[in-house]
Amino acid sequence: MSWIKEGELNFLERIAANILKAGPMPKHVAFIMDGNRRFARKKNVDRQEGHMQGFNKLAETLRWCKHLDIQEVTVYAFSIENFKRTKDEVDGLMELARQKFLRLLDEMDNLKKHEVCVRVLGDLNMLPLDLQQLIAKAVVSTKHHNKCFLNVCFAYTSRYEITNAVREMAWGVEKGLIKPSDVSELLLSECLYSYNSPNPDLLIRTSGEVRLSDFLLWQTSHSCIVFQSVLWPEYTFWNLCEAIIQYQLNHKSIQKARDLYQEQQSLQQLEADRACVAEQHQGNGKPADSKRRQEALEQYSACREERVHDFLQALKHKRDLFFSDLSSQAVST
Structure with a gap:
């Protein structure tokens, strides 16, 4: 089945969509697509067929999201923990991918038509080389599309992502691009695989499990989280509507928590900058008056922001080069 499933909503679905869109709508929805294997057992088919039906449901769900003006979708396609499954199942999942x-890649014209940008978040080095190259080619080929965004978490766990972000900051310090004092929660967020995306407004997990399974732990600290009992291949438009209603009912409290967190982050950064300025002037004495102290603080903050900007640009270049090199290998083979 195609990644982008064409077709309009039916009459009742259009009515429901218009009603929902009158309220606050999530712009970014994340899915833990759980239940493929249980669906296979339920239907007495092999696991591979369950995973295939799960992909087909993703294509259908992306169509619903498009009609609901949900601009960005992130899906948990393959956890690093999944490598612990049987060799036959892992090999089958790699082949499906x-x-x-x-x-x-065959549907590039359709992706261009809908301006769909595909990103893959995770450690591609864990995957077979030929699959790495295919993924890189898809990412590079769609990177300039900017209307819809699909983030596929593959060879991913959140703790691994956070650990990798710490390594990236350590690399920046080692290269002299940033100082240890520049490290902060905000900078760590910018070093995650998901640095291009706003945090999800809504996270949905299917199959009745009520845990996050190491998925977007950092990014969903102020998201609406909805657990639904339906198995992923049996997911319906109405299940999605139910989750969006839960988001709308909790939108005010979620937004309030996000705003408060941003204020706290700004205050923490200001205090950190003041501490660094004070430390710099310990040996020479502090600035004589409040005006000079403020000037010193503003100068330090501007220098820090420039360092961080240059570091993030270098990090982006390193990541882009990784994908472009892999993509060019796919072209040449």
Whole structure:
């Protein structure tokens, strides 16, 4: 099945969509697409067929999101923990991924038509080289599209992502791009795989499990989280509507928590900058008056922001180069 499923909503779905869109709508929705294997057992088919039906449901869900003006979707496609499954199942999932990314490359005109940008978040080095190359080619080929965004978390866990972000900051310090005092929660957020995306407004997990399974732990600290009992291949438009209603009912409290967190982050950064300025002037004495103290603080903050900006640009270049090199290998083979 195609990644982008064409087709309009039916009459009742259009009515429901218009009603929902009158309220606050999530712009970024994340899915833990759980229940493929249980669906296979329920239907007495093999696991691979369950995973195939799960992908088909993703294509259908992306169509619903498009009609609901949900601009960004992030899905948990393959956890690092999934490598612990049987070799046959892991090999089957890798082969399914090969088929689907080949199909995606064949559909490039359709992706361009809808301006869909595909990103893959995770450690691609854990995957077979040919799959890495296919994924990189898909990412590079769609990176300039900017209307819809699909983030596929593959060979991913959140703790691994956070650990990698810490390594990236350590690399920046080692290269002299940033100082240890520049490290902060805000900078760590910018070093995550998801640095291009706003945090999800809504996280949905299917199959009745009520845990996050190491998915977007950092990014969903102020998101609406909805657990639904339906198995992923059986997910419906109405299940999605139910989750969006939960988001709308909790929107004010979520937004208040986000605003408060941003204020706290700004205050923490200001206090950190003041502490650094005070430390710099310990040996020479502090500035004589409040005006000079303020000037010193503003100068330090401007220098820090420039350092951080240059570091993030260098980090982006390093990541872009990784994908472009892999993509060019795919072209040449």
